[in-house]
Amino acid sequence: MINFQYSCASDVTEAIGLLAAHSGAKLIAGGTNLIDLMKESVEKPTRLIDISRLPLRQIEETGDGGLHIGALVPNSDLAYHPLIEERYPLLASAILAGASAQLRNMASVGGNLMQRTRCAYFYDTATPCNKRTPGSGCSAVDGLNRNHAILGTSAFCIATNPSDMSVALAALDAVVHIAGPSGERTMGMREFHRLPGDTPHVDTNLERSEIITAIELPPRGFAGNYSYLKIRDRVSYAFAIVSVAAALEFDGHAIRKARLALGGVAHKPWCSVEAEAALQGQPATTDHFARAADLLLQGARTYAHNGFKVELARRAVMRTLTQAANASPQSQAHKKIA
Structure with missing residues (x-):
């Protein structure tokens, strides 16, 4: 006890x-x-x-047309909020892809960002794990690592971040509001989580006595052309083997803006400015989507059991971009991949 x-x-x-x-x-x-x-x-x-009981359950519009989301808003309330469904459907889709309805009713926005890896060795206290006990070793490197990371890994840890919401927030360029003993500050969602390096027990860039108070979404929500695709071992209540958040904005037939984030492949939502830039100004073609996927996955390192993830992620990126371009987002109610 x-x-x-x-x-x-x-x-x-x-x-x-x-x-x-x-x-x-x-x-x-x-x-x-x-x-x-x-x-x-x-x-x-x-x-x-x-x-x-803290007063952090409000969803309010910001002066520039974005949204300010309190850290204690339940995941279910956020997913079904009219302004989220209308302006940020990518976020709603990602939330509905995660966990179960019962868990979404209880889980908070801030808690979702702070959840820890589901690596089996992290949960098994009989095995070495640098994330659980720094300096003890990483059992996954030479162990069963089918579900583990292929990007941003280190010799100290190859665990993945389990959050679906965080992947969508990274794609949407959300900002995290933080309060601590030194006052308030903000941090971009893409900088919030850390790569493992030699300190995998430190998941985020929060200081020890700081707390998340809110998430802020920018005015651009990519409501017209988006998709969140989650590949998993079973269609319900499973963590991602690979997930992709894709959001596009068009100027005629050319892509004006592109946002991409991968889940299930790294210690944090995985983004690439180079991959996004490669899509800007280009038509929505298979060749350009393949180029973006290759850039997003460059530097991937595989282990004994997870080599399949590279090609799976590449195909998932291309499929998700195609869904986004066609304004035919992946359904989270009917999970058959379109």
Whole structure:
């Protein structure tokens, strides 16, 4: 049994103060990931700080036409919000591709960004894992690594980020609002998560006593031409082997803007400015989509069991871009790939 103390924060300032005062503390909102990790003795917090009552549940329009989303908005509320469905359907689609309805009802926006890898060795406390116990080794490198990363890996960790929402937010150039002892700051979604390097136990660029207060979406939502494709072992309640968020904006027959992000292949949502730039000004053709896919996947490194992911990801990128260009996004209700 894990013994811990419990505190319920009444405002953001109190939550930050409690985090700063207790080095072994963890924040809890919906608890859909943290409770599982505590059950498996992967996480052993000395104190839980309940932030579920903080006033961070609003979705509001910003002055420039974007959206400000409180960190405690439930995933289900966000996916079905009229402004999200209308302006940012890529985000709604990604959310509905993840987890189950019951989990989406409980999981918060901020918690989704902070969820930890589903690597089996991370969950198995009998095996070495640098993410769980720094310096102990990575069992996945020479182990069963079919579901593991092919991009941005290191000798210390080849785990993947499990979030579908984060992939869509990276494609949409969302901004994370953060509060901490030194005040408030913002960080681009593409910079929020870290590659493993030699410190894979550090998942994000948050400081220890900082918390997410909101996500901000820019005015451009790519509502006309988008798709989120998730390839998984079964059609429901499974994490991505490969996922792709694609968003396009056209000027006549030429692509004016392109946004791409990959999930299931790296320690963070994987993006490439070069791949996006290669599409700009070009017609929506198979050759140009193939070129973008190759740029997105350049530098991929495979292991004993996951070499198939490179070609799978390449084809998934091309299929998702085709869906986006044709304004025929992947359905999350009927998961047969169009």
